Amino acid sequence: MSDHAAHEDHAHHHHHGKPDFWTHYVFSQDHKMISKQFLITAIIMGFIGMALSMLFRLQLGWPGESFGILETVLGKWAEGGVLDPNMYLALVTIHGTIIVFMVLTGGLTGTFANLLIPLQVGARDMASGFMNMLSYWFFLASSVIMVGSLFIETGPASAGWTIYPPLSALPEAIPGSGLGMTLWLVSIALFIVSSLLGGINYIVTIINLRTKGMSMDRMPLTMWAIFITAILGLLSFPVLLSAALLLIFDRSFGTSFYLSDIFIGGQALEHTGGSPILYEHLFWFLGHPEVYIILLPALGITSEVISTMSRKPIFGYKAMVLSMLAIAFLSFIVWGHHMFVTGMNPFLGSVFTFTTLLVAIPSAVKVFNYLTTLWKGNIVYSPAMMFAIGMVSTFITGGLTGIILGDSALDINVHDTYFVVAHFHIVMGASAIFGMFAGVYHWFPKMYGKMMNKKMGYAHFWLTVVSVYGVFFPMHFIGLSGVPRRYYSNEAFPLFDALQDINVSISLFAFLGGIAQVIFFVNFFYSIFRGTKATKNPWHSNALEWTTEVNPGHGNWEGPIPTVYRWAYDYSKPGANEDFIPQTVPLKEGEEEVH
Amino acid sequence: MINLLIAIVIVLAILVLAKVARVFELSTELKGENPAEVTEADNKTQSTLFMVMGLAYLVFVVYSFVAWGKHLLPPAASEHGAEIDNLMGISFGIIIPMFFITHLVLIFFAYSYYHRKSRTATFFAHSNKLEMIWTVVPTIVLTTLIIYGLTVWHDVTGPEPDDAMEVELYAKQFDWTARYSGSDNVLGKSGYRLITSENPLGISIEDGASADDKIVRGELHLPVGKPVVFKFHSRDVLHSAYMPHFRLQMNCVPGMTTQFHMVPKTTTKEMRQITGNDEFDYLLLCNKICGGAHYNMQMNIIVESEEDYAAWLADKKTFAESMGAAPVVEVAEAVQTEVLEEGAEEVSVEDGAVVETEETAPAGH
Numbered sequence: 001m002s003d004h005a006a007h008e009d010h011a012h013h014h015h016h017g018k019p020d021f022w023t024h025y026v027f028s029q030d031h032k033m034i035s036k037q038f039l040i041t042a043i044i045m046g047f048i049g050m051a052l053s054m055l056f057r058l059q060l061g062w063p064g065e066s067f068g069i070l071e072t073v074l075g076k077w078a079e080g081g082v083l084d085p086n087m088y089l090a091l092v093t094i095h096g097t098i099i100v101f102m103v104l105t106g107g108l109t110g111t112f113a114n115l116l117i118p119l120q121v122g123a124r125d126m127a128s129g130f131m132n133m134l135s136y137w138f139f140l141a142s143s144v145i146m147v148g149s150l151f152i153e154t155g156p157a158s159a160g161w162t163i164y165p166p167l168s169a170l171p172e173a174i175p176g177s178g179l180g181m182t183l184w185l186v187s188i189a190l191f192i193v194s195s196l197l198g199g200i201n202y203i204v205t206i207i208n209l210r211t212k213g214m215s216m217d218r219m220p221l222t223m224w225a226i227f228i229t230a231i232l233g234l235l236s237f238p239v240l241l242s243a244a245l246l247l248i249f250d251r252s253f254g255t256s257f258y259l260s261d262i263f264i265g266g267q268a269l270e271h272t273g274g275s276p277i278l279y280e281h282l283f284w285f286l287g288h289p290e291v292y293i294i295l296l297p298a299l300g301i302t303s304e305v306i307s308t309m310s311r312k313p314i315f316g317y318k319a320m321v322l323s324m325l326a327i328a329f330l331s332f333i334v335w336g337h338h339m340f341v342t343g344m345n346p347f348l349g350s351v352f353t354f355t356t357l358l359v360a361i362p363s364a365v366k367v368f369n370y371l372t373t374l375w376k377g378n379i380v381y382s383p384a385m386m387f388a389i390g391m392v393s394t395f396i397t398g399g400l401t402g403i404i405l406g407d408s409a410l411d412i413n414v415h416d417t418y419f420v421v422a423h424f425h426i427v428m429g430a431s432a433i434f435g436m437f438a439g440v441y442h443w444f445p446k447m448y449g450k451m452m453n454k455k456m457g458y459a460h461f462w463l464t465v466v467s468v469y470g471v472f473f474p475m476h477f478i479g480l481s482g483v484p485r486r487y488y489s490n491e492a493f494p495l496f497d498a499l500q501d502i503n504v505s506i507s508l509f510a511f512l513g514g515i516a517q518v519i520f521f522v523n524f525f526y527s528i529f530r531g532t533k534a535t536k537n538p539w540h541s542n543a544l545e546w547t548t549e550v551n552p553g554h555g556n557w558e559g560p561i562p563t564v565y566r567w568a569y570d571y572s573k574p575g576a577n578e579d580f581i582p583q584t585v586p587l588k589e590g591e592e593e594v595h
Numbered sequence: 596m597i598n599l600l601i602a603i604v605i606v607l608a609i610l611v612l613a614k615v616a617r618v619f620e621l622s623t624e625l626k627g628e629n630p631a632e633v634t635e636a637d638n639k640t641q642s643t644l645f646m647v648m649g650l651a652y653l654v655f656v657v658y659s660f661v662a663w664g665k666h667l668l669p670p671a672a673s674e675h676g677a678e679i680d681n682l683m684g685i686s687f688g689i690i691i692p693m694f695f696i697t698h699l700v701l702i703f704f705a706y707s708y709y710h711r712k713s714r715t716a717t718f719f720a721h722s723n724k725l726e727m728i729w730t731v732v733p734t735i736v737l738t739t740l741i742i743y744g745l746t747v748w749h750d751v752t753g754p755e756p757d758d759a760m761e762v763e764l765y766a767k768q769f770d771w772t773a774r775y776s777g778s779d780n781v782l783g784k785s786g787y788r789l790i791t792s793e794n795p796l797g798i799s800i801e802d803g804a805s806a807d808d809k810i811v812r813g814e815l816h817l818p819v820g821k822p823v824v825f826k827f828h829s830r831d832v833l834h835s836a837y838m839p840h841f842r843l844q845m846n847c848v849p850g851m852t853t854q855f856h857m858v859p860k861t862t863t864k865e866m867r868q869i870t871g872n873d874e875f876d877y878l879l880l881c882n883k884i885c886g887g888a889h890y891n892m893q894m895n896i897i898v899e900s901e902e903d904y905a906a907w908l909a910d911k912k913t914f915a916e917s918m919g920a921a922p923v924v925e926v927a928e929a930v931q932t933e934v935l936e937e938g939a940e941e942v943s944v945e946d947g948a949v950v951e952t953e954e955t956a957p958a959g960h
Contacts, residue, residue, distance in 0.1 A: 072601070085887040160884045166849060167832040167885060173768065174886045260850030263787045263797070264768075264831040276833055276848055310708070311716040319726050341835065342846045343827075343853030346752035350745050357741050361733050367697060368729040374704040376717035381641035381709065382633050389645065389705055393652075396697050400690040403740065409747040410683055413668075413676075413842040416835065416882045451631030453616060458641065462648065469652060477663040482839030484882040487890035493878065498666050522612045530617060532624075532631050572716040579715065594720045 029129030030554045034136050035115035036447055039440070041136075042107020043524065045143055046433075047517070049098035054514055056091045059083040061507030063489035077155065085488040089158040090150075090176050092486055096161030097184065098146060101191055104294040104432045106139045109233075110194075112297055112439050113202045113226045115447060119545035120220050122211025122562060124555045127204040131197045138194035142187045149183035157184035160486060162283060165258040165276050169250050172265040181251070185244050192241045195233050202230040211544075213564035217321075218583070220543050220568040221307075221314060224321050225300020228328045229293050235332070236289040243282035250274070277342055284335035291428055292331045296324060298435020299366065299395075302388045304568075305438045306370060308541045309385035310377030311579045313569035313594070316369045323362035323369075330359050340408045341415050349408040356406035363399050367392065378572065378579070382539065383457025384442035390465045391434035397469075398427025401476065416486075419479025422472045430468045437464075437520070444524075445538050449551040450531030456523040463516030470509030474502045540580045543568045547584055566593055635711065642709035649702030653695065668839055669870050672861040672877065672898065675751045676842035682747045689736060755856035759822040762815075764879070765796050766827070766834035766847040769888040771879055772796060773815045775908060777807030783914065787830055787849075797830075798914055806915040809908060815879060815896045817859050818904040824856035835883035838896065840866070846883060859898045866898075 028034060055074070058067050059082075066081030077087035114132065118125050126132045149156040158176025159168035163184065171178040206227045210219070219227075249255040250271070258279045259271035307314035314320060336344065336352035370392045379385065401423040404410050414420065437460075444452045478499050483490060490496040490503075537546040544564065548556050562584045570581040575591070587593060620630045628634070671680050708716075763774040763782050774796060776782045783805020789797035798805045817823055827836055829847035836855075837844045845855040867875045881892035899907070 085890065089884065089887070089889070164833055164883070170832070173832050261787045262831055262849050263790045268788050268790065272850075275850060277851070311710070313718065313720040315719065316721045316726050318721070319730075341844045343848065343851065346748065349752070350748060353744060353748065354741055357737050357744075360737055361730060364733040365726065365730055369726075371697070371700050371704060372719070372725065374701070374708060376719065377704075377708045378710045378714050378716040379638065379642070379705070379708050380633050381638050386641065389701070392701060393649075393698065396694065396701075400694055403690055403737075404683070404686055407682070407686065407740070407744040407748075409679055409744050409751055410686060412751070412844050413679060413683075413839060415844055416837075417839075451629075453620065453630050454633060454637065455619070455630070456616060458637075462644065465648070469655070473656065474659060474663065477659060477666060480668065481666045482668050482837075482878075482880075484837060484880055486884045488887075489890055492891040492893060493880075494874065495876075495878065502663065518609070518612070522609060522616060526613050526616050530620075532620075532629055534631075538631075569720070572718050574718055594718075 027133060029125070029133050031114045031118050031126045031129070031132060032447065032552065032554075034132050035111050037136050038107060038110030038114060038139065039447075041140055041143055042103050042111060042436075043521070045098050045102040045107065045147075047521070048147060049095050049103060050514060050517060052091045052095040052098070054510060056083065056088055056095070057507040057510045059088055059488065061504045063491050083488075086158055086175055087155060088488045089160070089174070089486065090156045090180070093158050093160055093163075093176070093184075094146065094150060094156050097157075097188075098143075099429065100161060100290070100294070101188065102139075102143050102146065104429070104436070105233075105290065106143075106191065106194065108294065108432060108436045108439075109202075109226065109229060109297050110136070110139060110198060111436075112222065112301060112443070113198065113230070115443060116222055116545065117202055117205050117226065118209070118556060119446070119548065119552075120223050120543055120568075121206060121209060122214055122544050122564065123205060123209035124557075124561070126201050127209060128201055131201050135194045135197040135201065138190050138197065142190035142194060145183055145187040145190065149180050149187070152179050152183070154178040154180055156180040162280075162287070163247070164283075165247060165250065165279050166262055166264075169247060169259060170262070170264060170269075182248075185248055188244055189241060192237045192244075195237050199230040199233040199237075202226055203234065206230075211561045211564055214544075214583075217318075218564060218567045220300075221303035221317070221320055222297075222300040224324060225296045225303070228324050229296045232289045232293050232296075232328055232331065236286040236293075239282055240286035243279060243286070246282075247279065277339070277344070280339050280342060281335070284338045285332075287338065288335040289328075289331045291424075292327055294428055294432045295435075296328070298391065298432040298438075299324065301435045301439040301442070302370070302391045304543070305384045305388040305442050306373050306392075307569050307571065308442075308539055308543075309380045309382055309388070310374055311380070311571045312373055312377045313571055313573075314369070315372040315375075316365070317567065317569065319365055320369055323365045326362040327359060330355055330362075334359065334406075337406050337408070337411070340411045353406060353408040357403065359406070360399070360403055363395075367396055367399070380539075382441065383452065383454055383461060384438045384440075384539075386458065386461040387434045387438035387441065390461065391431050391438065393465075394426050394430040394434060394468065397473075398423055398425075398431065402427065413482075414479055416484055417479035418475040418483050418485055421485050422475035422479060425472045425475075426468070430472070434464075437461075440524070442539065443545075444527065444531075445534030445550075446545055446548075446552075448528050448531070449534050450527050451534050451538065452527045452531060453523050456519050460516055460519045460523065463519070464513060467509045467513030467516060471506050471513060474506055478502060537582075540578070542570055542580050542582045544583055547582060570594075638709040638711075642706050645705035646702055649698065649705070653698060653702075656694075669866065670861075671840070671842050672859060672866060673841040673843065674858040674860050676840075676857070677860075678747050678750060679842045682744060685743065686740065689740070755824040755854075756822045759824040759856050760818075761824055761826060762817075763796075763826045763828060764815075764836050764847070766829040766836065766881065766885075766892075767795075767831050768886050769881070769892040770812070771815075771836075771881075771892065771894040773811045773894070774798075775809040775811065775911075776804075777809060777913065779804055779807060782826060783808050785828075790830065793918065796828075800918060806913060808914040809911045810914060810917070811911060813894065815894055816904050816907050817896065817898050818901040819859055819862045819898050821901065822856060822858045824854055827853045827855070832885050833883045834881050834885050834892070837880045837882035838877065839880070840877050841896075844882060862898045862900065863896075864899070 068081050070078035071081045077084045154175045157180045158174050167173050168177050246257040250258050256271035256274040258276050259274045262269040303314050334356045337356045340349050564583045565586045572579045623630045671677050761776040765772040781804040783802040784799040785797045787797050827845050827847040829849045834847040845853050877896035879894040
């Protein structure tokens with residue numbers, strides 16, 4: 001109770017007035033509240049994205065069969081309960097867009113960058129609370145527009161989440177390229193603004209607002225991951241914005257950046273001189289770094305969780321930082337591996353193969369360092385740790401198939417097949433979402449001052465990991481059998497009939513995965529209100545965020561900001577009384593700082 | 596009404612789950628346990644589960660190779676495809692053992708080192724030697740793979756042999772048309788502004804090279820053992836010509852010609868024996884999302900002896916023959932008007948293709 005009173009006092013002190021409902025919960029400039037706003041929006045968006053995939057999994061598991069639920073949910077897009085082919089493409093498109101951008105980019109980074117940066121570097125708040133607030137509101141607007149586009153007459157964007165023109169530029173080519181695509185572009189433009197506002201803030205805060213003693217090489221790896229992610233985003237998202245703007249010009253103002261020599265709907269179009277390949281270059285110049293924008297924060301969270309819960313220092317701290325920097329650097333010069341079969345100059349293909357396969361080296365270093373961190377640890381299996389270990393598994397499984405796809409000669413035959421779907425869902429989708437779950441379970445006590453229920457956490461983990469592999473592992477085989485992705489049905493090809501059983505089991509595992517997420521949903525909201533009260537440092541962690549009160553007020557620390565004397569990974573250090581030494585504990589006489 | 600009921604059921608289900616959770620928590624609290632605190636018993640149970648589930652995952656992976664390996668594509672039916680298959684074999688030869696080794700280590704560590712009060716973790720923050728090993732070894736392995744991969748890529752994408760037969764593959768929503776270059780082995784020039792319903796590929800009548808070109812729909816025939824170079828075109832959106840059995844894929848891009856050459860080395864007949872499937876046919880699929888009927892944009896490929904191929908092609912009309920009756924259009928404006936006049940008809944044809952995809956599937960099926 002005294003905690004609570006102190007917190008109120010503190011809030012008064014900083015706000016110069018009683019915070020009302022609106023400034024506290026809605027137009028909040030407190031990084032912790034903004035973080036919760038991002039998280040809850042992302043959870044809702046995640047559910048929508050996942051629900052869309054369930055709808056098209058019905059069609060893929062049992063093509064052409066009638067499902068009442070489809071007609072109930074989709075109305076005219078599933079007359080008689082059978083999904084419309086155009087709507088199938090729309091579902092695939094919006095599923096991908098929502099998960100990639102709203103959940104794994106905005107949601108993951110928005111939640112943990114906002115929550116952790118000031119708390120882990122020792123700052124009262126972000127450099128600009130106002131920009132931070134704007135970042136959330138642009139994100140929300142973008143999410144609302146994206147979901148809203150599902151409800152319009154001509155249907156949402158349907159050209160795949162990569163929206164390659166001319167398909168995305170011409171409403172004659174597919175109905176979703178009408179108003180649906182306009183809304184998609186508007187939504188993504190707002191999303192990019194949100195992402196840039198956030199990113200600038202993250203970088204500035206990490207560079208300028210570190211507390212005394214918090215040198216860059218004492219920062220937790222989460223901070224490094226988010227710092228590098230923010231730089232990636234800052235350099236690559238503007239390129240996507242320009243790609244989107246040029247597409248808007250082509251669609252609405254008659255320019256020809258991406259269009260040329262097109263005869264459609266019985267007419268030769270006037271566009272000449274453009275090239276859709278230009279769009280692909282611009283898109284993937286963002287698109288590939290985007291993969292790491294999604295993955296790095298998850299890797300950072302996993303590093304922090306694995307070290308803390310193994311009661312061991314993260315193995316090879318410097319190598320972990322260097323490998324993230326190497327991955328980030330390489331991510332800017334590998335985009336062409338998405339375009340090996342576009343007819344690009346074969347020499348260019350060679351260069352991209354070379355740089356792409358190099359990514360495997362820092363990735364391998366990370367995996368071996370994770371494994372060595374576990375070695376001879378004293379592992380506490382909190383639900384967060386379960387997901388962190390699951391993430392190591394998905395990162396290995398999905399990462400290894402990257403060696404196939406990154407090789408231009410091999411890509412010829414697996415490009416755009418289910419092999420790719422398997423690869424990126426495991427390495428990027430599952431790894432990132434596992435990292436995100438690890439983060440939610442781990443920092444929930446910091447966000448809400450409550451603990452999440454561990455048994456539901458375990459059930460959530462095991463059901464999720466089983467469904468992830470049950471859904472995506474078999475897709476490798478479907479892909480290697482030559483089945484293209486984004487097919488509404490394989491029934492037009494008797495050669496693929498033998499694979500239909502696999503598709504049925506994939507759909508069943510997908511539904512199991514959906515049920516597993518309901519457990520998380522219930523646990524999350526239930527624990528906010530009814531969870532057991534958290535203690536100040538429930539995981540016995542060294543990092544700075546656990547030195548605040550259980551429910552830190554606006555400003556984070558009541559007294560002065562703590563000073564830092566050591567890195568964040570002094571776990572089980574010989575000579576210490578306990579198996580952890582918080583960063584705020586000065587070095588003992590004669591004690592060496594290791595890292 | 597039914598919607599409302601479903602919504603109510605979902606809400607109730609969530610409420611029930613929440614209540615169950617509450618009862619569960621209360622009962623554990625009564626027993627004096629904290630429902631959030633990870634106990635030594637939890638650590639033991641979860642570490643055992645990691646062992647059981649981890650091994651089950653590895654067994655599942657082995658099972659999937661056994662159960663579904665038979666569905667994988669048969670050996671490549673083209674010469675360059677055999678090289679790609681070799682590279683694929685070697686790459687899998689590296690990644691599969693890596694997968695099993697790293698997973699076994701992960702499972703073993705997760706199982707062995709669960710928390711016990713009696714144990715202390717080993718403080719082991721870094722080792723330059725170890726890190727050097729797992730930087731250098733992957734570097735050597737990958738360098739080898741890169742060099743081998745690029746050699747194959749170089750062979751596959753190198754210039755086509757001089758005697759390669761030119762064939763155009765022309766993509767539009769939602770079908771493929773092939774154009775053989777005829778006895779001169781030169782494809783006549785074409786342009787999208789020349790497209791009419793009689794001349795759907797927009798081939799120039801004025802270009803002498805076009806006269807002997809032969810346009811074929813439905814089936815693509817190729818002589819075995821003869822190099823062929825495909826020239827890919829698209830008239831509307833991106834498509835991708837994918838021939839999985841030949842390990843061949845290339846995008847079809849409006850405004851641009853792309854190409855890929857190969858030598859088919861297994862006839863359809865031989866492949867039917869290899870696969871033990873009498874109805875086997877090589878496929879050309881569209882592998883770039885192109886619209887509603889993307890999933891059914893296909894063409895069968897028949898590889899046969901040179902004689903059979905020649906006999907099949909001899910039947911087909913040349914471009915000059917098929918356009919014979921139509922007046923030669925010389926003025927650009929005249930072409931324009933014709934395009935506009937044919938517009939309406941084109942639309943209806945396209946619509947038909949979308950709606951009746953099932954029926955318009957090639958006759959072979």
